[in-house]
Amino acid sequence: MEQIDLKKIRSLIKESSNTLVFTNRNSFYTNEFDKLLVDSPDPDKNKITFYNDFEINPKIEDISKALCHLDQDNHDLIVGIGGGTPLDFAKAFCYFKEFDKKEVNDLMELVKKPVEITKKTSLALIPTTCGSGSEATEFSVIYYQKKKFSLSVSSLLPDYYLLDGVFIESLPRKILAFTALDSITHATESFWSKNATQKSKEIAIKSLRLSHENLEKAFIHNDKQALNNLLEASNLAGQAINITKTTAVHALSYYLTTYYSIPHGQAVGNLLPYLIEINSNNKDYNEMFSAFDCNTASEYKTKIILLLKNLNIYLDLEKIIDNVEELVDSVNIERLANNPIDLNREQLLSLFTHHHKG
Structure with missing residues (x-):
């Protein structure tokens, strides 16, 4: 996995005879791709195909359709550019295309029992948001029958990834806020995960510091260096969860996205305050609190809630969720x-009966 710059990605595309680009439907258009990435493309030598026929939370059916539609094209470079969805989709497509399987049931078998492969097609990922960290992980989120699955295999790691603030300069403020909170949640959950190592903790702390020091500068002033720092924070948080995986916050979040859109x-950011204090009981998280200029779990929770409100993305989940039991049962x-602590059903239910506002 190699971090590259704009010059290198332009060179890769120019050297490729057939590039396949996965991107969002509404956020990254062909002319922007040409302007930013392609150095004098020759349509006779450098075929570029764009594909965006998938939902924000991609279903396995979307991947099946792409495999059928794109099957006969012999691509030598696959590029994922956008937020977490197109990056995850590009990783999944690059993986599944190595098997002679396109039917949903066959693909789900590979999700549940993944097989390591050697990719025959180079994969480059370019995040245009600052939250998923997908370019640094071996995970690809896939939905099937309204349930979230994580395809997890080291073959999903890209060959190349590019971090450049130019790709998030025009990002809508709400998307910047949503994705930055995802990054902060990734770093927090990685730090306290049962699977945390010294290395993952160091990476998570660096990510949290960068987010804390740069988010408001980026959000209010669109400061270029701050935007670059947020991309780095997201990438570091991705590296951290690639070691540890996420915890209860993400475990509860998928229901909110699936059933409340x-x-x-925004879902993980607003769930995070519910878990901070209970997960901090009898734990030494001083280093994590310090990264956000705090001394206690209570202060950290209050800062996260204040940040959500300042970014205009705070939700009163207790007023939004109609059926807390259904949320907990969907975990x-x-x-x-x-x-970090084992939570039973009663404890999870109790989280949403004690008002947490700071």
């Missing part, structure tokens, strides 16, 4: 197992 970053068991 709350964007993922992702795999992610919940990584939580």
